[in-house]
Amino acid sequence: MTETESKALQAKDKTEAGAPAEQTRPGPVFAPAVDIFETDKEITLLADMPGVKSGDLIIDLHENVLTLDGGVISPEGADEADVLREYRTGKYYRQFTLSEIVDQAKIKAELQDGVLRLKLPKVKAAAPRRITVQSR
Amino acid sequence: MLLLRRPYHWPTSGWGYPFEELERVKRQMDLMNTALFRAPSGETAAGVFPMMNVTEDRDSYYVRAELPGMKADDLAISVTGNSISISGERKLAVEDAKAQYHRREREGGTFNRIVSLPTQIDTGKVEAHCTDGVLTVALPKAEAAKPRRIAVK
Numbered sequence: 283m284t285e286t287e288s289k290a291l292q293a294k295d296k297t298e299a300g301a302p303a304e305q306t307r308p309g310p311v312f313a314p315a316v317d318i319f320e321t322d323k324e325i326t327l328l329a330d331m332p333g334v335k336s337g338d339l340i341i342d343l344h345e346n347v348l349t350l351d352g353g354v355i356s357p358e359g360a361d362e363a364d365v366l367r368e369y370r371t372g373k374y375y376r377q378f379t380l381s382e383i384v385d386q387a388k389i390k391a392e393l394q395d396g397v398l399r400l401k402l403p404k405v406k407a408a409a410p411r412r413i414t415v416q417s418r
Numbered sequence: 419m420l421l422l423r424r425p426y427h428w429p430t431s432g433w434g435y436p437f438e439e440l441e442r443v444k445r446q447m448d449l450m451n452t453a454l455f456r457a458p459s460g461e462t463a464a465g466v467f468p469m470m471n472v473t474e475d476r477d478s479y480y481v482r483a484e485l486p487g488m489k490a491d492d493l494a495i496s497v498t499g500n501s502i503s504i505s506g507e508r509k510l511a512v513e514d515a516k517a518q519y520h521r522r523e524r525e526g527g528t529f530n531r532i533v534s535l536p537t538q539i540d541t542g543k544v545e546a547h548c549t550d551g552v553l554t555v556a557l558p559k560a561e562a563a564k565p566r567r568i569a570v571k
Contacts, residue, residue, distance in 0.1 A: 332485065359473075366472040
């Protein structure tokens, strides 16, 4: 990761997520930026979700589809007026399909400073089973 | 008498592409939509990281920026007169060297941004805090810059 040391960050618009279904509440939906990497033991997913509190984050696993759904409450007070507005706030939503190698019962999630760290341990390699052919 | 408006591209013989006019109208509507409702980014944004939202109430300005994963210690914030400067470095934690990446969308790097505010601020009372990856800096307006009600005698 040495190449990031001196790189200057570029401003980027948030990616708007294709809404999965009609929203009941109006407002933009964004797809969080994620890093996914894999080691021998587990797959780790990191997602940037600034403004999401742990209570407002729903991680749902249903039929191998992992859904991240983070609600954001605007930090702005009611009597504040805009001076400059460069980014929008809204909920985060993104779905991933998990493969069979993930031990779905042991997934761990941790949210700190707006970054979600999701650990998806791999299933222990199934012991190879040899089927003996019987001859008569 | 029945008058039919005939767009000039309309084929006079045969139906080449009867929906062309509709398509054109749709394109115009889309343009109008983006111009009207496609909010902030683009024209007003300076294009410098981090993107900021600035709001004000009667007493203060509030500068906010989304900096996920950053702690207050990683940031250098300084205030002078009517401008605020925020700089820092977003470091992405070095993960296991053997890790194989499937996706890498998050970015790390340095940044430095200065924003000018419309009025002078009380530099002694500026407060900054980072919660859930969102930086909020509260900058109280200088006494001289606050709106004052003048009693009519």
